[in-house]
Amino acid sequence: MNPNSSEPSQRSSSCDNPSHNSTEAPRGSANSHASDERNSAPKKTRGFSRAINTSNIMLTTGKRIEIHLDEDLGVPVGQVRNISSLLSHECGYQVRNNAPLLQAHWDDVDEDTMHKLIDGVTTNFEVDTKDPRWYKYICDNMRNRYNDYKHKLFKYYNSCESDEAARENPPLKLLRERDLSEWEWLCDHFMSEKFQKRSEVDSINRSKNPWNHCGGSRPFSLYYHDQVLGGSQFPDIDAWGTTHMSKKKKDWVNDAAKDAHMR
Known part of the structure; x- marks a missing residue:
């Protein structure tokens, strides 16, 4: 799914802050509205990872986490x-806190900003970012985390009854310390004809997919790697099965996925 061009949905539910009745678009930072957020219903959700485990490991060992790339996989x-997963969470943390939102796509991030984001990862991880393989891996990971973040913002926008309601009730928890001008820019972006057309095309393309995987944000290569370490004779087939078998239902995501695996 491309988070920058998600499927537009019918707005049948209100925003997360229905008690906010201001008629003016908000100004300042999301942090300035923290008191409003604390007054909302205390519903506990998983939310974003804040790289807490990574920080705990750093405090325990007193050094950066050593990590390498498997040369074969x-x-x-x-x-x-x-x-x-720790590295992926760290990439997500850097993106959510430091990547600019005032652009349509990840590819629009300038080179200087990209280097700063990648350098942020090296604060906790001992990574050779001069190695082109590492540079590409981290960039690709950040691209996915950026798209996930933008998708969550668009999903919130779509949950509001109208564009005006979305602007009046910004997603404070998602925006964190960001200036609210970034949210207003995103609202303009979500309303643009170009975005709407691309969303429609992506929606049609997704409808043609006979099944959805349930592997989360973890790349398929890691599931494959797990199967290799486990001694599987057919790691690609077994990894595909793992990512299309629902743990909750303890069954295939649908009959089409089951048939494809059996073939």
Whole structure:
């Protein structure tokens, strides 16, 4: 799914802050509205990872986390458990806090900003960013995290009854410390004809996909790597099965996925 061009949906539900009745578009930073947010219903959700586990490891060991790329599979490996997930969370943390939102696509991020984001990852991880393989891996990971972030913002926008309601009730938890002008820019972007047309095309393309995977944001290569380490004789087939088998239902995501795996 391309988060920068998600499917527009019918706005049948209100925003997360229905008690906010201001008739003016908000100004300042999301942090300035923190008191309004605290007055909202105390519903507990998983929310965003804040790289807490990474920080705890740093405090315990007193040094950066060593990580390497598997030369054959090109996936992160190291002594720390779930190290690829930790790295992905760190990339997401850098993106959500420091990547600019005043642009339509990740490819629009300028080179200087890109280097700063990548350097932010090296604060906790011992990564050779001069290695082109590492540079590409982190850039690709950040691209995915950026798209995920933009998709969450668009999903919130679509949950509002109108464009005006979305502007009057910014998603404070998602925006964090960002200036609210970024949210207003995104609202303009979501309303643009170009965005709407691309959303429609993406919606049609997604409808043609006979199944959805349930592997989350974890890349397929890591599931493949798990199967190799586990001694699977057919790691590609078994990895595909893992990512299309619902843990909740303990069954295939649908009959089409089951048939494809059996073939």
